[in-house]
Amino acid sequence: MPTVCIKWQKQVFPGIEIDTSQPPMVFKTQLYTLTGVPPERQKIMVKGGILKDDTDWSTLGLKDGQKLMMIGTADEIVKAPEKGPVFVEDLPEEEQAAALGHSAGLYNLGNTCYMNSTLQCLHSVPELKSALLSYSDNVRGNGVDQASHSLTVATRNTFGELDQSVRPVAPLHFLQMLRKKYPQFAQQQNNVYMQQDAEECWTQLIYTLSQTLTSEASEPAAAQMKELFGIDLVSRVHCAESGEESSEAESVYSLKCHISHDVNHLHEGLKHGLKTELEKVSPSLGRTAIYTRESRINELPRYLTVQFVRFFWKRESNQKAKILRKVDYPLELDVYDFCSDELKLKLQTPRQVLRDAESAKFGLKVEVKTSSSQNIEGVIN
Incomplete structure (x- = not known):
């Protein structure tokens, strides 16, 4: 991997490694973390031209220590108003998302939408995030291999970034650990990483987490993930x-x-x-x-x-x-129609409670058949 020097405005960033096996978008996300300039605003001058997202690194002939120039403006830090109320609709787009409780987005690192959708889906499960927060950086026993441990740590850290950031997150480390654990996600065609199936990514990640995560009560990981999914x-x-x-x-x-x-x-x-x-x-x-x-x-x-x-x-x-x-x-x-007779029997009472609550909401008369049914709603809650 060649090491280059980036000049941006009055700042110089030496010793930046370029992974030429990755698309230029990955390099731009590296610069984004250093400068705060979003990839779409970056103009990187290479050999008198501008680095494009589909440029083949092998055609540029980069050398160690080569100096590249980047042009672009960073996101401005919004100052708090000195006085008066602030309305959500008056905030910048990123802060509106944070105020409304929306998660940060994920950069596409080159045909990685399958991975991003999987991460965002699992990130919406609070019990899973809670289990990941208590996961240690040290490799655990029970036959957990290093690759599975590293992928779990990367999942935990990516979720943390999504929760703490209002800017889009570049899941570089997670992508590297995913491809290390499951090489099929590193398949290439014409030197470009191939699009993959989100369901396969979801299945593999669920399997890994079921092998590594444990609850506070030392519940086996597989049992914990089974309860959730x-x-x-x-x-x-x-x-x-x-x-x-x-x-x-x-x-x-x-x-x-x-x-x-x-x-x-x-x-x-x-x-x-x-x-x-x-x-x-x-x-x-x-x-x-x-x-x-x-x-x-x-x-x-x-x-x-x-x-x-x-x-x-x-x-x-x-x-x-x-x-x-x-x-x-x-x-x-x-x-309900797809459930076994045993499960249908368990669901009959709470389903009736929900139907009665819906009827009451629309002003329809609800007939109470037994005295005990009045307390059912409290039971299922």
Whole structure:
């Protein structure tokens, strides 16, 4: 990695390393942390020209100690008013976001929107942030490897930056640790890092955190993450040809919305995802046969994750293809129809309380069937 010197206004920043395997945007975010000049305002003079975001470093022939000039104005520090009230709408855009409780944004470091969306999604879970805050910098036992530990620390630090900053954050260290732990996210095409799948990034990060995080009560990490995101499924596996039937139980971290030509709504896609066909050996037939697996939710997490399965493998072209079909979804998702009979029984009473509360809000008469039902709302709260 060549080391250069940057001159900006009257300041000189020597000894700045350029990782030429990364796009110029990454270098600009480095300069942003030093100068406060946002990447979009930076003009970096190289060989009489301006460094562009898609410039190939190999064409510039950079040498150690080479001096580069940067032109651009830094974000101004807003001074507090001397007197009088200050309204949110009168604040700069960054401070408006902070005042309204919005999280800071993340810079795209070159086809890293999949990673940024995953981080912002998980950053919205307060229980996860709390667990990360208590995570130590020292490697823990229980078979936690260094790469998993480093990725967890990077996640904790990135969340901290998002909470403390009103400016966009450049998750450079997190990206490096993610690619170190999971090399598939470092794939390149024509010397450019490839776009990746957000669901794969989310799954890998959830798995890592389930191996490393523990609660204050020394609760196993896997159990803690399962409480937040885990979904218990019970499945009936049936072979129509042989009449064989069995039951299975598993825990997953998301429900799949399978998309096909007849799926127009999320509810339909989830229904497809919970009923699948598989081929396996039938003991009674002595050969492979088609089995149908019908799954139901037996336990729900605090945060339910739903994946829209928009990619499939095209055999004719031997590559991934994206399904662009529009699928509607509600602002509030009711998964009662997808639950097991056991879970439905547990949900009946609180669901009735919610319906009664909704009816009362609109002035409709609510019939109280039992004296004990008056105290149900307090119980479920």
